[in-house]
Amino acid sequence: MLETLRERLLSVQQDFASGLKTLSDKSKEAKVKSKPRTVPYLPRYSAGLELLSRYEDTWAALHRRAKECANAGELVDSEVVMLSxxxxxxxxxxxxxQEQLxxxxxxxxxxxxxxANLAHLEASFEEVENHLLxxxxxxxxxxLERYKHTQSQHLENYKKSKRKELETFKGFRKTTDVTSSICFL
Incomplete structure (x- = not known):
């Protein structure tokens, strides 16, 4: 909408400027044509001269207003460009x-x-934790079984060593009993 308004303003401005240029060109032609006339003819055409003078004044005023309108149009154009x-x-x-939405x-x-993945992972972690426990x-x-086994081996070794000691002691005692019986005899 703003683009079409801008285009219309530009076309109106160009049409207005070309119209003013045409009018100023015609005004200059009229001045050039009126200059070759000599002063003696002026009294005869004083009514036409007065009419022409008013016409030129009116055109000059129109030209000023057109320039003012063109300046105002340029201001409006710059505002439209900024707004656009x-x-x-x-x-x-x-x-x-909109794309983000x-x-x-x-x-x-x-x-x-x-x-959902985090919930699944949490359940998996709990399961792994239970398995770790x-x-x-x-x-x-x-x-504990290793310790029991080690302790039972120690006990077994202890028992063996005590049996050996007992057997040694019994063997020693038998030999001492035999020697003491021999000594009594």
């Missing part, structure tokens, strides 16, 4: 906003998908 640029920026911003449902779907319990049981 301003609204183009607003339009660009609005288009960008169109991407919003996709973003929401992605967020929902991520939320179970593994820790199993490791503790294995260590």
């Amino acid at each position: 640029a301003h609204w183009e920026k607003k339009k660009t911003s609005l288009i960008e906003l 169109q991407q919003l449902p996709g973003l929401i779907a992605d967020l929902e998908s991520m939320t 179970h593994l820790e319990d199993l490791c503790g049981q294995c260590e």
Whole structure:
């Protein structure tokens, strides 16, 4: 809408300027034609001269007003150009906003998908944590079994060493009993 208004103003301004140029050219031609006339003829055509003078004054006033209108048109044109640029920026911003708003449902779907993935990951982490706790319990049981086994081996070794000592002691005692019986004899 602003572009068509601007185009119309430019075409009116050009038409007006060309019309003024045509009028000023005709006015100059009229002045050139009237200059060759000599002074003796002036009294005869004084009514035409007066009419021509008024006509020239009117055209000069029209020319001044046309220049003023052209200046005002240029001001309006510059304002229209500034407004057009301003609204183009607003339009660009609005288009960008619209594009971002169109991407919003996709973003929401992605967020929902991520939320579901996070919930799934949370469940997986809890499951892994439970398995780790179970593994820790199993490791503790294995260590306890190892410790029991080690302790039972120590006990078994201790028992063996004590049996050997006992057998040695019994063997020593038999030999001492035999020697003491021999000594009594």
